[in-house]
Amino acid sequence: xxxxxxxxxxxxxxxxxxxxxxxxxxxxxxxxxxxxxxxxxxxxxxxxxxxxxxxxxxxxxxxxxxxxxxxxxxxxxxxxxxxxxxxxxxxxxxxxxxxxxxxxxxxxxxxxxxxxxxxxxxxxxxxxxxxxxxxxxxxxxxxxxxxxxxxxxxxxxxxxxxxxxxxxxxxxxxxxxxxxxxxxxxxxxxxxxxxxxxxxxxxxxxxxxxxxxxxxxxxxxxxxxxxxxxxxxxxxxxxxxxxxxxxxxxxxxxxxxxxxx
Amino acid sequence: xxxxxxxxxxxxxxxxxxxxxxxxxxxxxxxxxxxxxxxxxxxxxxxxxxxxxxxxxxxxxxxxxxxxxxxxxxxxxxxxxxxxxxxxxxxxxxxxxxxxxxxxxxxxxxxxxxxxxxxxxxxxxxxxxxxxxxxxxxxxxxxxxxxxxxxxxxxxxxxxxxxxxxxxxxxxxxxxxxxxxxxxxxxxxxxxxxxxxxxxxxxxxxxxxxxxxxxxxxxxxxxxxxxxxxxxxxxxxxxxxxxxxxxxxxxxxxxxxxxxxxxxxxxxxxxxxxxxxxxxxxxxxxxxxxxxxxxxxxxxxxxxxxxxxxxxxxxxxxxxxxxxxxxxxxxxxxxxxxxxxxxxxxxxxxxxxxxxxxxxxxxxxxxxxxxxxxxxxxxxxxxxxxxxxxxxxxxxxxxxxxxxxxxxxxxxxxxxxxxxxxxxxxxxxxxxxx
Numbered sequence: 001x002x003x004x005x006x007x008x009x010x011x012x013x014x015x016x017x018x019x020x021x022x023x024x025x026x027x028x029x030x031x032x033x034x035x036x037x038x039x040x041x042x043x044x045x046x047x048x049x050x051x052x053x054x055x056x057x058x059x060x061x062x063x064x065x066x067x068x069x070x071x072x073x074x075x076x077x078x079x080x081x082x083x084x085x086x087x088x089x090x091x092x093x094x095x096x097x098x099x100x101x102x103x104x105x106x107x108x109x110x111x112x113x114x115x116x117x118x119x120x121x122x123x124x125x126x127x128x129x130x131x132x133x134x135x136x137x138x139x140x141x142x143x144x145x146x147x148x149x150x151x152x153x154x155x156x157x158x159x160x161x162x163x164x165x166x167x168x169x170x171x172x173x174x175x176x177x178x179x180x181x182x183x184x185x186x187x188x189x190x191x192x193x194x195x196x197x198x199x200x201x202x203x204x205x206x207x208x209x210x211x212x213x214x215x216x217x218x219x220x221x222x223x224x225x226x227x228x229x230x231x232x233x234x235x236x237x238x239x240x241x242x243x244x245x246x247x248x249x250x251x252x253x254x255x256x257x258x259x260x261x
Numbered sequence: 262x263x264x265x266x267x268x269x270x271x272x273x274x275x276x277x278x279x280x281x282x283x284x285x286x287x288x289x290x291x292x293x294x295x296x297x298x299x300x301x302x303x304x305x306x307x308x309x310x311x312x313x314x315x316x317x318x319x320x321x322x323x324x325x326x327x328x329x330x331x332x333x334x335x336x337x338x339x340x341x342x343x344x345x346x347x348x349x350x351x352x353x354x355x356x357x358x359x360x361x362x363x364x365x366x367x368x369x370x371x372x373x374x375x376x377x378x379x380x381x382x383x384x385x386x387x388x389x390x391x392x393x394x395x396x397x398x399x400x401x402x403x404x405x406x407x408x409x410x411x412x413x414x415x416x417x418x419x420x421x422x423x424x425x426x427x428x429x430x431x432x433x434x435x436x437x438x439x440x441x442x443x444x445x446x447x448x449x450x451x452x453x454x455x456x457x458x459x460x461x462x463x464x465x466x467x468x469x470x471x472x473x474x475x476x477x478x479x480x481x482x483x484x485x486x487x488x489x490x491x492x493x494x495x496x497x498x499x500x501x502x503x504x505x506x507x508x509x510x511x512x513x514x515x516x517x518x519x520x521x522x523x524x525x526x527x528x529x530x531x532x533x534x535x536x537x538x539x540x541x542x543x544x545x546x547x548x549x550x551x552x553x554x555x556x557x558x559x560x561x562x563x564x565x566x567x568x569x570x571x572x573x574x575x576x577x578x579x580x581x582x583x584x585x586x587x588x589x590x591x592x593x594x595x596x597x598x599x600x601x602x603x604x605x606x607x608x609x610x611x612x613x614x615x616x617x618x619x620x621x622x623x624x625x626x627x628x629x630x631x632x633x634x635x636x637x638x639x640x641x642x643x644x645x646x647x648x649x650x651x652x653x654x655x656x657x658x659x660x661x662x663x664x665x666x667x668x669x670x671x672x673x674x675x676x677x678x679x680x681x682x683x684x685x686x687x688x689x690x691x692x693x694x695x
Contacts (some may be wrong), residue, residue, distance in 0.1 A: 095595065154692055
């Protein structure tokens, strides 16, 4: 995965002019602690962004602001043309358009895999049950575990659970996908199966924001790599220049540590 | 190859473990005679058990089932087993079982109680056994009104109009839910239904009754007693306190200041005072505050306060279940676009309630046993109320053990069933198999 494959490279071309996410002068505090400082970020539709940075730099907090799992206190976030305010209706609308994959999968342990996948389409999108199940099976095939449909999450391996979590988000037919360290809780041998699923998704032109430490994935798939430290965007560039010619000292230091071993 | 000094050709067959490590010997050593202290306690324990059995056995073996009074019982025991013999006098149960079960409910109307109890079992069945068709639950929902009518009697139109009030509530809720949100819509519906119940039910009922008089003979609340009373209070309170407790637990976690403070205040107040205080409030104080001509049934008042009491405990038990859920479950539900009530109903509550099953059932068992406390406000509970009433008869004056044992056995059957059901439910809902 260290060298970009040709399909991904071709997909990198297909970025439209349409703006998917617009974040301007966004600030967030936890009490007195200034977690996010003046974040400005514009994401085009079809763009695939990898967000890297040391822990505590605010990467997760930033993408969690995009579907309002975290509230921002100043500035503006516009997702798919809808501004995120305290208006609950808008928040639910944005959330149904934006899929999210978590570090710890967060599957619903009391429901079968199939029920995990059909729940939101049935209750939020009001899709008929049969149709929701067909969609669910389609995406389970896609993540290559259709045979697990009637098991419970506790019976699956970590990698399988994360692929189910990705399929669960896809069942809502989202226009944007957020990944919050999707492979950090996985055994090394399971990381690949999840990354493969994500690469496939990227090749189909999904708008993706991904917080990850998988630099190989960033090189293969991203149009843009963003480096964050201390709640700020320090550097952003295309993957080639980002890895080969980092500008800021903070970035060089981070890269030397993460790629050094 | 040169440094291979040993290669096994045939695998060894499995051998049995040493005798001291298996079967009865191992069990005895580990459980009864593991050390000097352990052995001593075993001997003492067995001694106590044997003493208890040899003390109680003759009393039980000499049981008398047919007699007209306690003296007759004694005479029979002494005649059969010698002058010093003692024996249980179950004849009192045989003579008065109906009072222990039904209090002073008119004997001619007992069929209504049997029908109600059979109905209760039928109504509970689809709730407990999820494999039955879900449509049967409508029967369970309608059952309380049927039971109310059968138990207290009177015009059939009363319960039907009460039902109409609930239908009005549901109708208003469904009509306004989308526009005003769940809480406000439910509130407006409740107000509409209350207005209907208070001002419209009585005139309409009188009118309908004059057109089509369908009624059962009325039975007064004073005539209720025994396990009939315990079950009426217990079952009603259990059924209502669970949803009320869920709402209180959610209210306590709410971001809305008023909802939160009301929930916390309610829970802490109710948990802070003894149940008997609340029962006295029900029987005495409410009477002062209400207009003097309101007829507000004593059983109804007691049911309401017992329900509140158990709802406060249930709320705290469920709060424990909510606290045990990982934050990620809420986030995943939110991230999928589920609204608050959908997330609660589909994701949070099924898991929180499952975790809370042991605590909830403990609260229910406690509640069912606490129904005997209504003796303090003059109701005929099976333990004190009925036993005292039965002993007031000169024929059974000095009899203590038998009624208490009888009542205890019945309570045990109910509570043990609840306990076993909860264990079955926990096993059935277990999902963390690997």
